[in-house]
Amino acid sequence: xxxxKYIKFDSMDxxxxxxxxxxxxxxxxxxxxxxxxxxxxxxxxxxxxxLSFVFKEVTxxxxxxxxxxxxxxxxxxxxxxxxxxxxTVDENKKHxxxxxxxxxxxxxxxxxxxxxxxxxxxxxxxxxxxxxEIEKMLLDGLTTSNVLEVLGVEIQGVNILSVKANAEMSRxxxxxxxxxxxxxxxxxxxxxxxxxxxxxxxxRESELNTEIAIEQxxxxxxxxxxxxxxxxxxxxxxxxxxxxxxxxxxxxKNTSLIKMKTxxxxxxxxxxxxxxxxxxxxxxxxxxxxLTALNSKNMNAADNIALAFRELASNSSKIETLNITPDLLDxxxxxxxx
Numbered sequence: 001x002x003x004x005k006y007i008k009f010d011s012m013d014x015x016x017x018x019x020x021x022x023x024x025x026x027x028x029x030x031x032x033x034x035x036x037x038x039x040x041x042x043x044x045x046x047x048x049x050x051l052s053f054v055f056k057e058v059t060x061x062x063x064x065x066x067x068x069x070x071x072x073x074x075x076x077x078x079x080x081x082x083x084x085x086x087x088t089v090d091e092n093k094k095h096x097x098x099x100x101x102x103x104x105x106x107x108x109x110x111x112x113x114x115x116x117x118x119x120x121x122x123x124x125x126x127x128x129x130x131x132x133e134i135e136k137m138l139l140d141g142l143t144t145s146n147v148l149e150v151l152g153v154e155i156q157g158v159n160i161l162s163v164k165a166n167a168e169m170s171r172x173x174x175x176x177x178x179x180x181x182x183x184x185x186x187x188x189x190x191x192x193x194x195x196x197x198x199x200x201x202x203x204r205e206s207e208l209n210t211e212i213a214i215e216q217x218x219x220x221x222x223x224x225x226x227x228x229x230x231x232x233x234x235x236x237x238x239x240x241x242x243x244x245x246x247x248x249x250x251x252x253k254n255t256s257l258i259k260m261k262t263x264x265x266x267x268x269x270x271x272x273x274x275x276x277x278x279x280x281x282x283x284x285x286x287x288x289x290x291l292t293a294l295n296s297k298n299m300n301a302a303d304n305i306a307l308a309f310r311e312l313a314s315n316s317s318k319i320e321t322l323n324i325t326p327d328l329l330d331x332x333x334x335x336x337x338x
Contacts, residue, residue, distance in 0.1 A: 114141025
């Protein structure tokens with residue numbers, strides 16, 4: 001009525017009320033009366049916005065790739081954005097221009113610029129495996145973008161969903177990958193067989209080394225046994241020689257002893273002979289009768305009769321008849337036995 005109107009905004013809308021070119025009100029979720037002829041109302045969404053994108057890029061080896069993803073942004077500084085783009089609304093809260101689409105387009109331009117620089121530096125086979133790196137490069141590029149800084153826009157997140165080659169190149173890469181996988185499989189089979197052969201060789205070599213070691217040990221045992229036998233034989237020989245030498249020494253001692261004993265016996269016999277000769281020399285010129293008379297104290301009747309018979313025998317030529325009775329002989333024999 002009379003140009004005064006009432007308007008109310010949601011809590012996620014940042015509202016700026018200009019009156020006569022000056023800011024009269026500013027804030028989120030405002031509700032107020034305004035005079036339409038001299039008022040201009042700007043409504044900037046402050047909620048997070050998801051923006052999907054599909055970029056077609058060319059790699060360093062002139063192959064097309066498609067980078068697909070999405071990013072999330074929000075208006076961090078509405079006043080900066082209001083100075084760059086027109087977000088004026090009518091009495092029904094409808095934007096008079098399509099500058100929000102311009103905002104998203106500028107963000108996409110910045111995103112594509114950040115992406116293309118990295119993709120252009122890589123080959124097709126490399127770029128297809130660099131999804132995480134592209135995502136990081138894109139986030140860094142948007143975060144440091146001067147354009148987005150001027151617009152007051154904040155990037156909250158970036159996700160790269162896929163990096164794909166065109167259909168023809170995909171088939172070629174698939175064929176190449178299949179060939180490489182087949183080669184890898186063949187190589188794996190060859191390596192496995194070669195490994196098995198190598199392990200078998202090592203096992204056989206180990207067995208041969210074990211046999212050689214056993215033979216060497218047996219040889220050492222035989223040599224050691226031979227050395228022991230030689231030492232034992234040498235010791236036995238030495239012991240036998242020592243025994244023989246000892247026996248020889250004993251025999252030599254015995255020989256010396258016998259010789260010495262013989263010499264002593266000879267000397268003793270010579271001494272006895274000398275003594276007997278000396279004694280005999282004393283008695284050799286003495287008549288035996290005198291000697292018998294001198295020893296008469298040790299003589300008995302039989303000895304005297306024997307001496308008588310001796311005298312008779314000496315004078316047998318003078319005797320004509322001699323009678324000897326049996327009793328006499330018997331008494332002589334009996335006395336001799338006693």
